[in-house]
Amino acid sequence: xxxxxxxxxxxxxxxxxxxxxxxxxxxxxxxxxxxxxxxxxxxxxxxxxxxxxxxxxxxxxxxxxxxxxxxxxxxxxxxxxxxxxxxxxxxxxxxxxxxxxxxxxxxxxxxxxxxxxxxxxxxxxxxxxxxxxxxxxxxxxxxxxxxxxxxxxxxxxxxxxxxxxxxxxxxxxxxxxxxxxxxxxxxxxxxxxxxxxxxxxxxxxxxxxxxxxxxxxxxxxxxxxxxxxxxxxxxxxxxxxxxxxxxxxxxxxxxxxxxxxxxxxxxxxxxxxxxxxxxxxxxxxxxxxxxxxxxxxxxxxxxxxxxxxxxxxxxxxxxxxxxxxxxxxxxxxxxxxxxxxxxxxxxxxxxxxxxxxxxxxxxxxxxx
Numbered sequence: 001x002x003x004x005x006x007x008x009x010x011x012x013x014x015x016x017x018x019x020x021x022x023x024x025x026x027x028x029x030x031x032x033x034x035x036x037x038x039x040x041x042x043x044x045x046x047x048x049x050x051x052x053x054x055x056x057x058x059x060x061x062x063x064x065x066x067x068x069x070x071x072x073x074x075x076x077x078x079x080x081x082x083x084x085x086x087x088x089x090x091x092x093x094x095x096x097x098x099x100x101x102x103x104x105x106x107x108x109x110x111x112x113x114x115x116x117x118x119x120x121x122x123x124x125x126x127x128x129x130x131x132x133x134x135x136x137x138x139x140x141x142x143x144x145x146x147x148x149x150x151x152x153x154x155x156x157x158x159x160x161x162x163x164x165x166x167x168x169x170x171x172x173x174x175x176x177x178x179x180x181x182x183x184x185x186x187x188x189x190x191x192x193x194x195x196x197x198x199x200x201x202x203x204x205x206x207x208x209x210x211x212x213x214x215x216x217x218x219x220x221x222x223x224x225x226x227x228x229x230x231x232x233x234x235x236x237x238x239x240x241x242x243x244x245x246x247x248x249x250x251x252x253x254x255x256x257x258x259x260x261x262x263x264x265x266x267x268x269x270x271x272x273x274x275x276x277x278x279x280x281x282x283x284x285x286x287x288x289x290x291x292x293x294x295x296x297x298x299x300x301x302x303x304x305x306x307x308x309x310x311x312x313x314x315x316x317x318x319x320x321x322x323x324x325x326x327x328x329x330x331x332x333x334x335x336x337x338x339x340x341x342x343x344x345x346x347x348x349x350x351x352x353x354x355x356x357x358x359x360x361x362x363x364x365x366x367x368x
Contacts, residue, residue, distance in 0.1 A: 001244040001310065006336060007327045008348050014355060015176050016362035019188045024210045027356055027363040031347045033339050038347050040354060041366075043208045046321070047216040049366055054319070055267040056217065056275045057260070057285065059203040060226040062194035064162065065169030065186070066099040070132035072124070095119065095130055097140075098172055099165075100200050100233040101252070103152065112155040113143065115233065115250075121149045133168045150233070162197070172200045174360050176326075189360070198230030198253065204323045204360045205278035225263040229254040229284040229304065239328055244309050249330065251303035254284045261288075261299035264316065268296065273318035275368075279331050282338070283308065285316040309333040310341055319368040324351060324358040339367045 020026060028046060030039040041049075050056065071094055096119040103113045118124050126145055130153065132138040138161075144152035158164055171181040171189050181189075191206035193214070217224070233250040241247050264285065267274055276282045285297060287306040292298035297316060307330060320338055325331040336344045347365065356363045 003239050003242060003244055003247075003328050005341065006244075006329075006332050006345075008345055008352075010327065010352060010358060014352065014358050014362075016357040016359060017177055017179060019207070019361040022210075023192075023208050024213055026208045028208075029347060029351055029356060029363070029365040031339060031343070031365060031367045033343065033367060036340075036343050036346075038350050043364060044213070046208075046366065047213060047220055047222070049368075050217070050220070050222050050275065051273060052221060053272045054222055054275050055263060055272055056222055056224045056277060057264065057281050058191075058193055058206060058224065058226050058277045059229050059281045059284070060191075060193055060195045061199040061203060061228050061230050061280075062197045063171065063190055063199045063202050063231075064197050065166060065171050066200040067170040067172045067181075068097045068099070068132045068138070068165070068168060069170070070095050070097065070130050070137075073129040073131070095124060097130065097132075097151075097153070098200065100150070101230075101250070102198075110157055112157070112161060114153055114155070115146070116151055116153055117149070117233070118151050124151065133164070137168060138164050174201065176359055177361065193226070195226075196228045196230075196255070198228075199232070201231040202360065203229075203231060203278040203280045205321045205364055207323075207361070208364055209277075223263065223267075225260040227254065227256045227260050227281060227284050229280045231280055237330070239330060244333060247307060247330065249305045249307045251305045252280075252283075253301070254287070254304050255301040256284065256288055256297060256299050258299045261297045265296045268316065273368075274316055275319040275321065276317045277321050279320075279322055279325075279334050282314075282317050282320060282334060286312070286314060289315045308337045310337045312337045314338060319366070321364060321366050323360065323364050324348065324356065324362055326359070335365075335367065 024044050026043040028041045028043045030041050098117040099114045101115040128142045130140045139156040140153040142151050143154050171185040173181050189202050230253045232252045239247050287304040288297045
């Protein structure tokens with residue numbers, strides 16, 4: 001299966017650069033898989049599209065300001081140009097670090113090591129020291145280099161590491177959002193139910209929910225559950241191979257509580273539909289059931305690296321709410337696995353014709 005089979009034309013002006021003032025004002029493309037029909041709706045209709053006995057599962061991860069700007073050893077601190085995030089200007093010694101995954105033994109244990117992406121990538125070598133902020137900021141050493149230019153860095157011990165990151169860091173908006181992050185992005189690039197800190201990208205299907213929408217779902221008797229998958233490099237890693245089967249995903253940390261597993265397994269056992277909010281939720285649930293070997297979701301923590309593309313047999317998820325994804329991306333492949341490649345690409349063509357807003361701050365699609 002070729003990666004190019006998952007391409008589609010997208011006018012640049014349809015890539016959403018700003019979030020809507022009202023989260024729930026997004027448009028919703030409803031794709032009914034059985035007849036292959038699409039319907040143009042608004043997200044406020046979502047509660048009424050659910051069945052009375054559905055179980056809706058959310059990813060409650062919280063984005064943290066994982067993009068750090070600093071300098072290399074032997075250089076003075078200078079401001080980084082943020083006029084165009086896709087083509088930033090770096091003065092001598094300046095660096096950009098995007099923390100993607102903590103690899104320490106535990107979140108608060110030493111050594112505090114992280115996998116990350118760095119810019120300018122070619123110039124930052126192993127053993128180099130990096131400095132963020134003033135003398136009360138953060139310091140790190142590059143301890144390893146990855147296959148595609150990633151780095152592993154180890155931070156010096158500090159009393160409150162995440163407090164420093166919150167103070168110095170920037171919201172890691174995706175590169176297709178052609179502007180610098182702003183203070184309001186700290187909450188807007190975040191679901192209203194975000195709880196567990198750890199993601200470097202938002203589970204964007206959840207960005208459309210508001211307290212009012214969640215209340216309406218509750219009033220209809222819709223049961224919900226929450227799992228956690230911390231979005232890292234695996235979710236937005238580019239595909240660098242020609243054949244889909246040759247691609248390997250990076251691992252991302254997840255946690256499924258006993259309560260969530262019980263709700264999901266009860267729904268599966270009684271033939272009720274499990275509705276996943278976002279591709280990260282899909283990956284977590286399908287990874288768990290494949291690892292358990294019992295046909296049921298298993299409570300616990302781990303790292304998911306499951307890659308879902310056409311041919312996968314879904315054993316948990318029966319419906320999916322998702323945003324529109326990049327051409328030739330693993331996320332688009334997952335949606336195609338769930339609903340069929342031709343059917344999904346036809347829906348995307350319809351979305352382009354109807355001028356839906358694409359990607360993280362864009363509109364969404366409900367597939368059932």
